[in-house]
Amino acid sequence: MGNACPQRRRDVEDIRRISLQEVRSRGWVIIFGKVYNLSEYVERHPGGADLLLGVAGRDATVEFETMRHSSAALLQMEKLFVGICDSAKTSESSEPAKPLQLTGGRQSSxxxxxxxxxxxxxxxxxxxxxxxxxxxxxxxxxxxxxxxxxxxxxxxxxxxxxxxxxxxxxxxxxxxxxxxxxxxxxxxxxxxxxxxxxxxxxxxxxxxxxxxxxxxxxxxxxxxxxxxxxxxxxxxxxxxxxxxxxxxxxxxxxxxxxxxxxxxxxxxxxxxxxxxxxxxxxxxxxxxxxxxxxxxxxxxxxxxxxxxxxxxxxxxxxxxxxxxxxxxxxxxxxxxxxxxxxxxxxxxxxxxxxxxxxxxxxxxxxxxxxxxxxxxxxxxxxxxxxxxxxxxxxxxxxxxxxxxxxxxxxxxxxxxxxxxxxxxxxxxxxxxxxxxxxxxxxxxxxxxxxxxxxxxxxxxxxxxxxxxxxxxxxxxxxxxxx
Incomplete structure (x- = not known):
């Protein structure tokens, strides 16, 4: 019993942290800060391949929340989990991603x-x-x-x-x-x-x-x-x-x-x-x-x-x-x-x-x-x-x-x-x-x-x-x- 908490902490520390650039380059998907590799699952997706291709390489939390998913689908997601996006807020010291802002155009002057x-x-x-x-x-x-x-x-x-x-x-x-x-x-x-x-x-x-x-x-x-x-x-x-x-x-x-x-x-x-x-x-x-x-x-x-x-x-x-x-x-x-x-x-x-x-x-x-x-x-x-x-x-x-x-x-x-x-x-x-x-x-x-x-x-x-x-x-x- 005394080793349970330290073991859990090591499991969390061992989870791979993945950059947003890697998510984009590999076509992975972010849902609630977690990264999933859906490439082998695309053709088997009940909603069709186009839905998954449309969110590849980016955060799909909103799209995921919009659709109802069964418990079987949630279990399937665990098999596709590859890590945590390093831009996600996982601790109090983490800073959220900066929102998009006006740049002033391609030529500020x-x-x-x-x-x-x-x-x-x-x-x-x-x-x-x-x-x-x-x-x-x-x-x-x-x-x-x-x-x-x-x-x-x-x-x-x-x-x-x-x-x-x-x-x-x-x-x-x-x-x-x-x-x-x-x-x-x-x-x-x-x-x-x-x-x-x-x-x-x-x-x-x-x-x-x-x-x-x-x-x-x-x-x-x-x-x-x-x-x-x-x-x-x-x-x-x-x-x-x-x-x-x-x-x-x-x-x-x-x-x-x-x-x-x-x-x-x-x-x-x-x-x-x-x-x-x-x-x-x-x-x-x-x-x-x-x-x-x-x-x-x-x-x-x-x-x-x-x-x-x-x-x-x-x-x-x-x-x-x-x-x-x-x-x-x-x-x-x-x-x-x-x-x-x-x-x-x-x-x-x-x-x-x-x-x-x-x-x-x-x-x-x-x-x-x-x-x-x-x-x-x-x-x-x-x-x-x-x-x-x-x-x-x-x-x-x-x-x-x-x-x-x-x-x-x-x-x-x-x-x-x-x-x-x-x-x-x-x-x-x-x-x-x-x-x-x-x-x-x-x-x-x-x-x-x-x-x-x-x-x-x-x-x-x-x-x-x-x-x-x-x-x-x-x-x-x-x-x-x-």
Missing amino acids: RLKINQVDSWWNVEECGFLPCADPVKELPAPWDRLVKLSEVLPSLTVHGKFRTAAERELSCALPRNRAEIKEALDVLSEGEAESLHSLLGYICLAYLHGPPDVYEKGQTVKLDILGRRPDLDHLPAWLSMPWICVSERLERRPMLDYAGCVLNNWERLDPAGPIKPSNLRLLRRFTGLVDEEWFFKTHIIIESEGGHVISSLEAISCAMKDENIHNLLQELHTLEEALWRLASVCLPIMFTRSPSDHSLMCEPFLFFFRLRPYIKSIDVTMDVDDGKEAFTLNGPSGAMSTILPAVDALLGIKNTSAELREAVKAFEAYVPKEHRQFLDRLRNAPQSVKRFVESRKSTVEEKTWYALAGAFNACISRVLDFRW
Whole structure:
């Protein structure tokens, strides 16, 4: 009896402690801090092999708890036990694993504008531009900058259209030769800023409410009690917008790049890209809710740079037939995607520390901001005639992060309607982003095909680890879509 406790203590000390890196490399599974080798049990699993492959190489405690398991299953687990994960808390002195946090993006201090050869460099900087967005423009476009600074105040009082006509109608060029001459002196970053500015000003011109305080003015309301929007843009707005859009090879519309990717500045120029260090350059309403909504997307794009670097590394690993590197990079991709879903997306639902109200109230978003950024049918003065346009408003679906992941992993949308919508959105995406997508789509093979084709050529436990890492990435993609 006296030896029972010491013997039990020695048994505990003899249990193997396994690093998280080894769990990932071998495709083992962690449940309640214990590590199990399921490779020989996968094909016999009553729930099917796919369920186990989907959790290989990571902590599956939540998935295990979700399903009911019989006592026979628990006994079977004891036979598969190989050790304890050394990141699990097994004593009072052990420290829990640190939660994922914002990194500030791939470049916490970005390049200066005069150091940029190309405004977009997806491989190096992700889908944000290589330098912080341009704030100032030369004449005659500087008038747009000044007008955008007071846009929220003018729209709330219904005076924006009058101010735009007074300040811009005689100041902006309206024929192609004059516009081309004024555009030729702009850098790529300045052209992007101009495209964004014209998007804000044109949509405010179309959707801005009339001045209800103007004497003698009668405001007609529709059946829902809303003021009707304009559906026509004059040449002094439409022609510059169309010409700069043609230069950038995009649609004449405020797109995701215009209200997110090229619409921010850092309060501390040397500081990281995080919510407390960002402000929007242009806004419709001036509300904190609008700023918080778009800042969340800026953070997602910044942190998404790690996703792009993982995709590049995965492509290289497949090209070099380096299975070990491929496995490691798939785990890195999963972590990067998980950071977006678990750290970045919840920023949207942050509450104010002072009164606990949402920083982005859904009511204010849908009824104050959404009317400005909805899709439109508009007629524009073009050259000597008029042209009708049907244009999609800016949407998070215009982000290139998930389409890039889909392309390399080999994920196919089963909905034809969804595929058509995604394809239509690509006309609103910077051409460099489209070129990056095309390169991934035209790669010799996707990760899915690569893993499937190696089942008979690599060691069994290695293949199961690869399949598990691939399925884990798929699960993270679904975090954005369900």
